[in-house]
Amino acid sequence: MADSPSPDSEPTTRTLLRRVLDTADVRSPRRRRSARNAIQRSVFETTSSRSLGSQTKTSVRRRSHGARSIGRLAHVQASAYLEKDTPRTLLKNILLTAPESSIMMPNPVVKLVPLSQVVQSYRRESSQGSLELQLPELDPPTTLGPGLPTSSRKKQRLRLSVFQQEVNQGLPLSQGEVPNFPYASFLFTRSLNLTFTTPLQPQSVRRPGLARRPPTRRAVDVGALLQDLQDNSVASAPPGDSLRIPVATQPTNIVLEDTQPFSQPLVSSFPSVHHSLPHPPHTGVEDAERTLDRRTWNSGLELQDHMSRTDYATTSSPISELQPPLPEVTEAAGSEEAVRVKELEGSSEDEDTSGEPASPELATSTPELLQLPPPPGVGVLPSEPLEPVPARLPSRPRAAGPRPYRDPYRTGLSHYVKLFSFHAKMPMEKKAVEMVERCLDKYFQNLCNDLEVFAAHAGRKTVKPEDLELLLRRQGLVTDEVSMHVLVEQHLPMEYRQLLIPCAFSGNSVFPAH
Amino acid sequence: MARSATVSQRTKIKRTAPRGFLRRVFKRYKPHLRLEARGDLLVHLSCLLFIRRLAEESRTNAYENKCSIINKDHVVDAAKVILKKSRG
Numbered sequence: 001m002a003d004s005p006s007p008d009s010e011p012t013t014r015t016l017l018r019r020v021l022d023t024a025d026v027r028s029p030r031r032r033r034s035a036r037n038a039i040q041r042s043v044f045e046t047t048s049s050r051s052l053g054s055q056t057k058t059s060v061r062r063r064s065h066g067a068r069s070i071g072r073l074a075h076v077q078a079s080a081y082l083e084k085d086t087p088r089t090l091l092k093n094i095l096l097t098a099p100e101s102s103i104m105m106p107n108p109v110v111k112l113v114p115l116s117q118v119v120q121s122y123r124r125e126s127s128q129g130s131l132e133l134q135l136p137e138l139d140p141p142t143t144l145g146p147g148l149p150t151s152s153r154k155k156q157r158l159r160l161s162v163f164q165q166e167v168n169q170g171l172p173l174s175q176g177e178v179p180n181f182p183y184a185s186f187l188f189t190r191s192l193n194l195t196f197t198t199p200l201q202p203q204s205v206r207r208p209g210l211a212r213r214p215p216t217r218r219a220v221d222v223g224a225l226l227q228d229l230q231d232n233s234v235a236s237a238p239p240g241d242s243l244r245i246p247v248a249t250q251p252t253n254i255v256l257e258d259t260q261p262f263s264q265p266l267v268s269s270f271p272s273v274h275h276s277l278p279h280p281p282h283t284g285v286e287d288a289e290r291t292l293d294r295r296t297w298n299s300g301l302e303l304q305d306h307m308s309r310t311d312y313a314t315t316s317s318p319i320s321e322l323q324p325p326l327p328e329v330t331e332a333a334g335s336e337e338a339v340r341v342k343e344l345e346g347s348s349e350d351e352d353t354s355g356e357p358a359s360p361e362l363a364t365s366t367p368e369l370l371q372l373p374p375p376p377g378v379g380v381l382p383s384e385p386l387e388p389v390p391a392r393l394p395s396r397p398r399a400a401g402p403r404p405y406r407d408p409y410r411t412g413l414s415h416y417v418k419l420f421s422f423h424a425k426m427p428m429e430k431k432a433v434e435m436v437e438r439c440l441d442k443y444f445q446n447l448c449n450d451l452e453v454f455a456a457h458a459g460r461k462t463v464k465p466e467d468l469e470l471l472l473r474r475q476g477l478v479t480d481e482v483s484m485h486v487l488v489e490q491h492l493p494m495e496y497r498q499l500l501i502p503c504a505f506s507g508n509s510v511f512p513a514h
Numbered sequence: 515m516a517r518s519a520t521v522s523q524r525t526k527i528k529r530t531a532p533r534g535f536l537r538r539v540f541k542r543y544k545p546h547l548r549l550e551a552r553g554d555l556l557v558h559l560s561c562l563l564f565i566r567r568l569a570e571e572s573r574t575n576a577y578e579n580k581c582s583i584i585n586k587d588h589v590v591d592a593a594k595v596i597l598k599k600s601r602g
Contacts, residue, residue: 412535415528416565422527423569424584426576431586436568439593443564446601447557448543455547462548463540468556475600477563484556491562493529496555512552 017091413437447471465500531558560600568596 420436421428454467472478477487488500502510536554540547549557571592576584 409539412532412539415532415535416561419527419562420565420569423566424573426573426582426584428584429586432572432584432589435586435589435593439568439589439597440561440565442593442597443561443600444539445543446597447560448540448547450601452544452547461546462550463553464550465552465556468553468560472556472560472563475560475563477560487559487563491559492531492555496531496558499552500555 014095017095021088021091021095409441410437413440416440450474531555533558536561564596564600567599568592571596 414437417433417436417440421433450471451463451467454470455461455463458464458467469478469484472484472487478484485501488497492500499512502512504510531554533554536557537549540549540554540557568589572584572588575588575591576582579585579588581588
C-alpha cells in the first residue's frame with residue numbers, strides 16, 4: 001500500500017518494515033471497529049429510516065448497495081483482521097523475532113543492495129507464482145557480495161532452500177505486500193541464521209584431512225619412535241647433529257605439507273627423527289623391517305577409517321617426493337615399532353622406562369603410540385611442540401607413578417591442621433602434625449557425643465544451634481561477659497556472621513528468622 | 515580485628531568452613547542424628563577455638579622446654595589439658 005518510501009533510501013530492513021506497517025496501519029483495529037460500528041449504526045439508521053420513511057426501489061437499492069459495499073468492506077476488513085496469515089502479521093512476527101541488525105556490519109548492507117534491485121524487478125512481475133523464480137535470482141546477488149566466504153554462500157543457499165520450503169507450504173502473500181517479500185526473505189535468512197547452525201560434519205567431509213588426522217599422526221609417531229630406538233640401539237647418535245638437523249628441516253617440511261593443523265607436526269617430526277639418524281639403518285634390516293612395517297601399519301590403520309590409509313599414503317607420497325631416503329626411513333621407522341614391541345616384550349629400554357607401562361598395550365591399540373614421542377629424548381627436541389598436540393587426541397593418560405592416595409578424612413582435617421601450624425607460629429615436627437590430627441579426631445568424637453546428649457535432653461533428634469551454644473558455654477568459651485555473637489564476630493568471616501547473627505532489616509523483618 | 519588478621523605472605527589461610535566435610539563427619543559418628551544448616555558453622559567455630567587453644571598451649575610447652583620447634587610431646591601434653599577443658 002505504501003509505495004512512497006523507496007527502499008533504496010533506507011539501509012535497514014527494520015526501518016522499512018516499520019514504515020510499511022505504519023502506513024498500513026491506516027486500517028487500524030480501532031478504526032476498523034469504529035468503521036464497523038459506524039456501518040452498523042448506518043445500517044440501523046437506514047433500516048430505521050426505511051421503516052419510517054417511504055420506501056422507493058431506488059433508495060432501497062442504493063442503500064442496500066451501499067450497505068452491501070460497506071458490508072463487503074467491513075467483511076474484507078474483518079476477514080483481514082481475523083485472518084492469521086496476513087503478511088502484516090508475518091512481518092510483525094519477523095520484526096519481533098529477527099535480531100536487531102547492526103548497521104555497522106558491511107555484509108547486510110551489501111546484501112540489501114542487490115535485494116533492493118531484486119525488489120524492483122519483483123514488483124514489475126508482481127505475481128505470486130514467480131516466488132520460486134525469484135530465488136535463483138537472489139542467489140547470484142548474494143554470492144556477489146564481497147568478502148563472502150564459501151561456507152557462508154553455501155549457508156545462504158541452504159537458508160534459501162529452507163525458505164523455499166516454507167514458501168511452498170503456502171504462505172499467502174498478497175500482491176499488495178510484494179515489495180516486502182525480499183526483505184522478508186532476507187529477514188528469514190537472517191533469522192534462520194540464528195537457528196540454522198551449519199553442521200560440522202559437511203565441513204569435515206569437505207576437508208578429509210581433519211577427519212583422518214589422528215590415524216596418520218599415530219602411524220608416523222610410531223615410526224619415528226622405532227627409528228629413534230633403532231638408532232639408539234644400533235648406532236650412537238651425536239646429539240649435536242640431531243639437534244641441528246631437525247630444526248633445519250622443520251620449516252621446509254612445513255611449507256610442503258598442506259595447511260592442515262595436525263599433519264604439520266606429523267611431517268615435522270617425521271624428518272626430524274629421521275635426520276637424527278646419522279647412519280641410515282642397514283638395507284637388509286630395512287627389508288626385513290619393511291614387511292613388519294606393513295603389518296604394524298595395517299594393524300594400526302585397521303583401527304582407523306579406510307580413508308585414513310589413503311590419506312596417509314597421500315601424505316607419505318609428497319614426503320617421498322621430497323627426500324628419497326625418507327620412504328626407506330619411514331618404513332624403517334614403522335618397522336621400529338614392531339622391533340620396539342619385541343624389544344619391550346623381551347627387555348626393558350633405557351629411555352622408555354616411562355613408556356614401559358604402556359608397552360603391553362602397544363600391540364593392541366595405536367593410541368599408545370602417542371606416548372612414544374615424548375620418551376625418546378635424543379634428537380627429538382622438535383617433537384616437544386608435538387607433545388601438546390598429541391595430548392589433544394584421545395590418548396590414555398600417562399601415569400607418572402601411582403597417585404598417593406590420601407584418606408579424605410585426613411584431607412578434611414588438614415584444613416584445621418594448617419590453622420594449627422599458623423597459630424603456633426613455630427616450626428613443627430611431622431609427628432607433631434600427626435598428633436594434632438589425632439587430637440582433632442578425638443575432639444570431633446567428643447563433640448558429637450555431647451551434641452547427642454544435649455539434643456536428647458531437649459527431646460529432639462536434630463541438633464540445633466542452641467545445643468551448640470550450650471556446648472560452647474560448657475567449654476568455658478561463652479560466658480556471661482562473652483556471648484556467642486561476640487565469638488562469631490571475632491572468628492568467622494562476614495558471610496557466616498550474617499547467617500548466624502539475627503539482624504533487623506527494613507520492613508520490620510529479621511534475618512535470619514528466629 | 516583478630517590476631518590472625520595479618521597473614522604472612524607465604525601462608526594462605528582459607529577462611530571458609532569445610533561444611534561438607536563437617537556434615538560427613540557428623541553423619542559418620544551419629545547417623546541417627548540430624549544437623550541443622552547453621553549448626554555446622556557453629557561446629558566449625560568450636561573447632562577453630564579448640565585449635566587455637568591447642569596451639570597456644572603447645573607453644574607455651576615448647577617455650578618452657580626452651581625448644582624452638584614444637585615437638586610431639588608438647589602437643590600431647592597440650593592435648594591432655596585442652597581436651598579435658600573442652601569436654602563439655
